[in-house]
Every structure is written in C-alpha cells, then in structure tokens.
Amino acid sequence: MVWKTISKKLDENEYRLTPQREVILQVMIDNRGKHLSADEVYIEARGKSSNIGIATVYRTLEKLASIDVLYKTIFEGGKYRYELSLGESHQHHHIICLQCGHISEVEEDLLHNLEIHLEKQGYKILDHELKFYGYCPQCNPKN
Amino acid sequence: MVWKTISKKLDENEYRLTPQREVILQVMIDNRGKHLSADEVYIEARGKSSNIGIATVYRTLEKLASIDVLYKTIFEGGKYRYELSLGESHQHHHIICLQCGHISEVEEDLLHNLEIHLEKQGYKILDHELKFYGYCPQCNPKN
DNA sequence: ATGTAATTGATAATGATTATCAAAATCAGG
DNA sequence: CCTGATTTTGATAATCATTATCAATTACAT
Ligand SMILES: [Mn+2]
Ligand SMILES: [Mn+2]
Ligand SMILES: [Zn+2]
Ligand SMILES: [Zn+2]
Numbered sequence: 533m534v535w536k537t538i539s540k541k542l543d544e545n546e547y548r549l550t551p552q553r554e555v556i557l558q559v560m561i562d563n564r565g566k567h568l569s570a571d572e573v574y575i576e577a578r579g580k581s582s583n584i585g586i587a588t589v590y591r592t593l594e595k596l597a598s599i600d601v602l603y604k605t606i607f608e609g610g611k612y613r614y615e616l617s618l619g620e621s622h623q624h625h626h627i628i629c630l631q632c633g634h635i636s637e638v639e640e641d642l643l644h645n646l647e648i649h650l651e652k653q654g655y656k657i658l659d660h661e662l663k664f665y666g667y668c669p670q671c672n673p674k675n
Numbered sequence: 676m677v678w679k680t681i682s683k684k685l686d687e688n689e690y691r692l693t694p695q696r697e698v699i700l701q702v703m704i705d706n707r708g709k710h711l712s713a714d715e716v717y718i719e720a721r722g723k724s725s726n727i728g729i730a731t732v733y734r735t736l737e738k739l740a741s742i743d744v745l746y747k748t749i750f751e752g753g754k755y756r757y758e759l760s761l762g763e764s765h766q767h768h769h770i771i772c773l774q775c776g777h778i779s780e781v782e783e784d785l786l787h788n789l790e791i792h793l794e795k796q797g798y799k800i801l802d803h804e805l806k807f808y809g810y811c812p813q814c815n816p817k818n
Numbered sequence: 819a820t821g822t823a824a825t826t827g828a829t830a831a832t833g834a835t836t837a838t839c840a841a842a843a844t845c846a847g848g
Numbered sequence: 849c850c851t852g853a854t855t856t857t858g859a860t861a862a863t864c865a866t867t868a869t870c871a872a873t874t875a876c877a878t
Contacts (some may be wrong), residue, residue, distance in 0.1 A: 550856070585858035590835065610753050611834065627798055642789045650781065654812030655770060662805045669797030693825070728827035733866065754865065
C-alpha cells in the first residue's frame with residue numbers, strides 16, 4: 533500500500549526508482565514516525581546496501597521532499613530532518629521534549645480559526661508549522 | 676524606557692554593558708520588528724563602531740537571547756535570526772510570505788486550547804513556535 | 819597601583835549542506 | 849542486442865554559518 537502510493541507519486545513526477553533511491557525510501561518507511569537527519573538515513577542505508585554515497589542521500593531526500601513523499605523540517609540545532617509524509621497535505625505539529633529531546637506529534641488542527649483571521653487581513657495562508665516545547669509525559673516532573 | 680528595561684535584565688544576570696554590547700543592543704533597538712541574522716547585525720554594528728569582531732556579535736546575541744532580551748529563531752534556509760523581545764514571554768508567531776519573503780507577526784494566541792489538550796495527555800508545555808507560510812496582502816493574487 | 823577575572827577580536831576548526839565532475843548506469847531508437 | 853545520448857551516482861572540493869581557541873586588552877576589586 534505504502535509502496536504503491538509512492539510509486540504513483542514517483543511516476544507522476546518522472547522520477548526513476550533506482551536501487552539507491554529504493555534503499556533510501558525503505559529506510560524512511562522502516563522509520564515511520566521518526567524524524568531522521570540526512571546522515572542518519574545515510575548510516576541506515578549503508579547497512580542495507582553498503583555502496584551508497586552521502587551526496588545521493590542528500591539529493592534523494594531533497595527530491596522526495598519536493599514531491600511531497602517526505603516532509604522536511606528544521607529543528608533547533610539547525611539541521612534538517614525528514615519523515616515519510618503520505619497524503620497529509622498540511623497540518624502536522626511537533627512536541628519537542630526539552631529534557632530528553634523526544635519529538636512526538638500532534639494531529640489536531642486547531643489553527644483554522646487563526647488562519648481565517650489572517651485571511652480576513654488579506655493574507656493567503658498555504659501552510660503552517662507549529663512546534664511546542666516542553667516536557668513529554670515521561671519527563672514531566674508532575675507525573 | 677527600553678534601555679531601562681534592558682539594563683535591569685543585564686544587572687539581574689550580572690552581564691556587563693561593554694561598549695561593544697551597547698552597540699549591538701542599539702542595532703537591535705533600531706531594528707525593532709525586523710529579524711536580523713548575526714552578519715546583518717555585524718554589518719550595522721560596524722557602521723556605528725567600526726572595530727567590533729564577528730565573534731563578539733555571535734557571543735553577544737547568544738547571551739542576550741539566553742536572558743530573554745532577544746528572541747532567537749531559525750527560519751527556512753537554516754540560519755538563526757534575532758529580534759528584540761521585551762517581556763513577551765511566550766506567544767509570538769510569524770507569517771512568512773512565500774513570494775517576497777517578508778516576515779510579519781501574529782500576536783493572537785489561539786493556541787491555548789491545544790496546549791490544554793496536550794497537558795491533559797501528560798505533557799508540560801513551556802513554549803511554542805508557530806510559522807505560517809503563504810502570501811502577504813501585497814503578494815496575494817486575490818488582492 | 820596591582821593582580822585577577824572577564825571580554826574581545828583574529829583566526830582556525832567544525833559541521834552540515836551544496837557544487838563539481840568524471841565514471842557508471844539507464845534508456846530509446848535502430 | 850548495439851550505441852550514442854541522457855541521467856544518475858559517488859568521491860571530493862567548496863561553501864556557509866556557527867563555534868572554539870587563545871593571546872591581548874580591558875575592567876574590577878582590593
Ligand atoms: Mn513529524
Ligand atoms: Mn518576530
Ligand atoms: Zn522527554
Ligand atoms: Zn509578500
């Protein structure tokens with residue numbers, strides 16, 4: 533199912549599924565829910581295929597993000613991270629634990645009001661990105 | 676008024692107001708509402724004082740952000756930007772125009788609901804950061 | 819004044835990402 | 849199946865922002 537959806541996206545964008553790209557995609561699929569940096573993907577991809585260059589990893593991640601197969605975002609620390617993004621066009625938020633660094637997700641989209649408000653002011657909102665910082669349930673001193 | 680508030684913050688944190696730091700702060704005050712990168716601050720600071728090192732600019736911005744005189748945030752493109760942040764402890768959002776790159780601000784804080792929701796799940800939310808991407812009123816094709 | 823600690827600035831080092839370019843793989847037509 | 853054109857790859861160099869280093873300057877406390 534996942535692969536079928538991805539293949540379709542690749543076809544639509546005339547993007548060939550080379551062995552290297554397949555390995556990289558498999559890494560992303562194996563890590564659904566996680567947020568991987570380019571070098572983390574590189575390490576895992578080497579484990580599977582052993583002769584894959586870091587440049588190819590960067591190129592592939594970039595390309596896959598541009599056709600919305602991956603979602604690319606930058607976190608504090610200034611490095612980009614990627615995750616599989618199938619279909620979810622728009623709302624996707626993060627809670628970053630200031631203690632353990634764990635990144636969890638918020639699916640709720642309660643930002644609609646705010647967007648409406650801004651559009652009334654003349655803006656056209658296409659996307660948004662929201663990050664919460666605090667403590668996860670494990671690290672919350674209150675728990 | 677602004678300077679008084681800042682001086683107090685510096686005192687509280689035993690942070691000396693050297694000539695260089697004063698120049699950097701003046702640059703930030705002169706640019707209220709804008710979001711400056713370290714090298715932009717550096718350029719402007721040189722204009723005022725001429726013998727100030729880039730290292731000092733980085734150090735000073737970092738320190739001032741850590742004591743909440745400045746607000747530091749990273750935008751797409753992976754570089755940090757700073758702006759004066761007096762008192763506003765928590766909510767401060769951005770609208771980034773995908774056409775002209777202009778960054779404007781949203782003061783509204785309609786995220787309270789979402790925070791409450793997360794705290795019920797065990798999280799402790801300390802801060803959040805929200806970025807909207809779209810077109811500003813000038814660039815909105817509809818206007 | 820004087821010794822100690824903090825600050826500065828030039829510059830080297832780092833880390834992530836991007837650019838370059840020749841070699842390898844893939845493709846389309848014959 | 850060949851074959852020349854195009855795409856992709858991987859090693860490596862280049863870039864860019866930020867951080868670390870360290871000797872020299874400055875400020876502070878006695
Ligand atoms: Mn996510
Ligand atoms: Mn702002
Ligand atoms: Zn945690
Ligand atoms: Zn605009």
